[in-house]
Amino acid sequence: MNMRDIDADFKRYFPNLNFKLKCFQKNVIENVTKVGNTLCIMPTGGGKSVIYWMAAMECDGITIVVSPLTALIEEQASKLREQGHEVLVFHSGINLKRQMEALTNFAKGNINPKFIFVSPEKIATDGYFEFCLKKRSNNIHLMVIDEVHCVSQWGMSFRPFYKRIPEFLNCLFGVNSWCKVLALTATLNPLELGDICTAFNIERQNIIKDKILMRNEIQLHVNKFTNEDEKEEYFWNLLKRHAGEKILVYLYRKKGERGVEWLYEKAISKGYNAGYFHGDMVSAKRMELIELYRSGEIDVMFATNAFGMGIDISDIRVVIHFMIPESAEQYYQEVGRAARDGYGANAYLLYSNKNIDVKRTHFINNSFPKENELRDVYKKIAKKVGYVVCPYFEDETIQKCLPYYLKAGLLNIECKGFSGIAELYDIENLRLKKYYESTKSKGFVRTLTKNNIDAEELSNLVYDSVFSGDAKLNKPLERWLVFKINSVEITDDKMQLMLKDIEEKKKYKNELLDYLIYILEENDNSQKWHQDIAAYLGMDKYELGRIYTTVDGNHVRSKSEVIICDLLAKSNIQYKYEERLEYEPGQVINPDFTVYLADGRVFYWEHLGCLGQEEYDDNWAKKMKVYEEYFPGKLVKTYESGTISKDAERLIKNIFSLRLYTEQ
Incomplete structure (x- = not known):
């Protein structure tokens, strides 16, 4: 394949797109197609989506796209369907029964999508999803990991279940037999880069970085205030200054004084066509708000950083940070929501010393579990050595502590499972029927111990019976994790190991905040802020001019x-x-x-x-x-x-x- 072939294929696969691929985009597509696992680093708004669309076409077969946000999944799926390509979508906003039916049809070959969009959480917790995709693993030729910076424990957007993606690939294809992997992101710090290359077997020569990571079409303005009243007054004046333009306001507090909902209500009372957006809203509502904002019915959006990564609204002209972000990466990622159409935009960062203190104490330091929390949460999980099933998504404290338990070796994730087999009926598989009748409770762990089988064996037997029609379900299977508890006590050495890990990460995140403050306060013009951040993100010094x-x-x-x-x-x-x-x-x-x-x-x-x-x-x-x-x-x-x-x-x-x- 050469560049001319890629251009011809692009016209053939996407005839309704009226632009040409850039050389950089073609280089990435060619590398993943010819060489294999590739990491692409390019600025926000640079056309990442088209890269993986075309890479999927050139790799042939089915492509799995891992994406962190429901809104982003729906947006990309909609665009691909408009181009005439069949897409399967799995996320929390879709009825579980419908998801299981779609997976069964896919595994049986009744539907043949070109793209399958899925969240990292589903990959890491849904055993039936894994079971069905394994049935057609020979047809899966590419795995796309969008916003791959979420993999790294050192980053500001760390999502623990991104780290389970390599295990998922091992399960589908076998160790060292993966399909091709294309990882994409706009911003990476050096430690994140190392984590990602290790996790996805990406050689250094297969890191393809755009020469220009700066977004100079966005004029950066930084304003420091002595108090919050002064800052808020300036903020409302900014909204007047940019009246009629599409404005995105980033905050990091959902509720309470000067939080997302508080400022939204105040904006409404002042006559603005405003909306608000945060992660606690149901996905259908978030999608509705994105479309209202895209169409211009809302022109001021108040949002947490749940509104971000990959949401493609081209004509945002103003981004306002009402509080300082955690790092230069986060700041640049978020201002990058503006000017995606290539025209000029403005970004304002408003902060005070109080904001810095709150960011450090509440948002950074308090995001890590303390010793008593590690002990209390573990007591809830680890009643005895052996198997335990856990409804991971129902308990935020478990989500917070689990990465440290895993790293310390206190427990392992044995497999994906469910609470029990009580919801099964019309069981024709004789072995499963025997297990079903072996206990009154029909709980997952009780069934294991009664029949002396391991967790993965039971899970796969249930999945296989449901898939083949040898068993039916009263309701869809849950997405629970099966832990293997190695110790019911947290020994002093294990606790010290976890606390040391936490302190190391806490120190690093505080240093990221310190560096952002240094960049902001050492310079006084947009060009220098762009250049310093781009240099930190790894842009070649020669290109900074x-x-x-x-x-x-x-x-x-x-x-x-x-x-x-x-x-x-x-x-x-x-x-x-x-x-x-x-x-x-x-x-x-x-x-x-x-x-x-x-x-x-x-x-x-x-x-x-x-x-x-x-x-x-x-x-x-x-x-x-x-x-x-x-x-x-x-x-x-x-x-x-x-x-x-x-x-x-x-x-x-x-x-x-x-x-x-x-x-x-």
């Missing part, structure tokens, strides 16, 4: 170069910006513009913007010698002046006339 965007999507270093690029694009002249030019083995220069004419000739266009500066003059003298010796007659020049548009236009006309003369 490319802060202006041209009409054809190039990133250049000066406004004069924008004018030149735009004129070249308008004239339909092919060119490359700062393309490497080797004049001797290992010796290169970077012309500002390499211009390719239709008759096959190539020119090197240098725009001399800083003549008179000693270092610049010295470098230009060396560069000019290279052109004279190795590329005579190929150099064209413009100079920085108030007539740059006219000078560039004249040069382009000369190039055109040369081309036309040659063609005649």
Whole structure:
């Protein structure tokens, strides 16, 4: 496959999309198709979705897409259906009976979706989902992990069940026999990067990072206040300033004074067309609000960070942080909701020292369990050594503590299961019928112990009987986890291991907040904030000066170069910006513009913007010698002046006339 094949395939698979794939997107698609497991890092709004759409097509077969948000799943599924592709969707907003019916039909080959969208929680807890997908594992050719930064325990968006995805892949395909994996994200810090590459067997050479991670189309404004009243007054003035624009306001408290719902109600009383959005709302309501916001019926949305990752509303013009985020990654991820259409936007960060203290004590430090909580929650789980079934989603304290119990070896996740087999009827499988009749309670653990079988054997027997019709259910099976308790007591050494782990992570998260504060308070302009955050996220230092965007999507270093690029694009002249030019083995220069004419000739266009500066003059003298010796007659020049548009236009006309003369 080459780039031209990808372009042709894109037109064939997605004929209704009226844009072309970028070179970066094609590089990622080609890498995952030809090489295998790939990590793609690119800025928000850069077109991640189209990358995995096309990678799925090129890999053939079925693609599983793991996505963290119901709203994001529904949005992507809707777009793919509009393009004529069959999609299966599984999330908490869909009736469980319907989900089981769809899975059964899929496993029997009655339906053949191109894409299956699923949450990490379903992958990690739903045994019937795993059972049915395993039936058709030979047809599954690609696993896409969207927002893969959620895998890392070091990140601000850590989702514990993202870490179970490798186990799911092992179960479906066997160890070292996975389908291809494409992991996608916009922001990663160095520790997150290591976690992800280890978890998904991604070699360093298969990390493909966009050169430009900055979002310079968003003007950043940072305002620090002495108190909350002053901050709130400024906030309402901002809403007046940007009246009629689509505004997203980020907060991190759902209720209470100056929380999401509180500010929403105040905005309504002031006459704004406002809405609010947080994770406690049912998924149908969240989807409804997203559509109202997208259509413009709501133009001010108050939201927690549940409104974020991947929600594609192109015309958000203003993002306001009413409180400081936890890290530079979180800040950049969230301001990236704006300007996804490529036009200019504004982002305001409003904070005070009190906000920093609250963020540190309540949102960071209190997000980790304390020693007494670790002990109390474990007592609820670990009554005795052996199996126990746990309704994970019904208890937030278990969700909070489980990663530490697992790491300390206090318990293992043995398999996915359910509370018991009491809901079965019309059982024709003789072995299952024997187990069913062996106890009065028909509880999961009681059935195991009575029949001396292991947990996975019972789970799979039930799933297989339901699938084949050898048993029926009064209601859908639950999504419970089966733990193997290794010890009923938390010994001092295990507790110290967990507390050390917690303190290490707490310290790291506080350092992330400290670094964000440092970036914000050491600089006083949008460009420097963008550059510092992009450098922290791993953008090459040489590329940080490319802060202006041209009409054809190039990133250049000066406004004069924008004018030149735009004129070249308008004239339909092919060119490359700062393309490497080797004049001797290992010796290169970077012309500002390499211009390719239709008759096959190539020119090197240098725009001399800083003549008179000693270092610049010295470098230009060396560069000019290279052109004279190795590329005579190929150099064209413009100079920085108030007539740059006219000078560039004249040069382009000369190039055109040369081309036309040659063609005649």
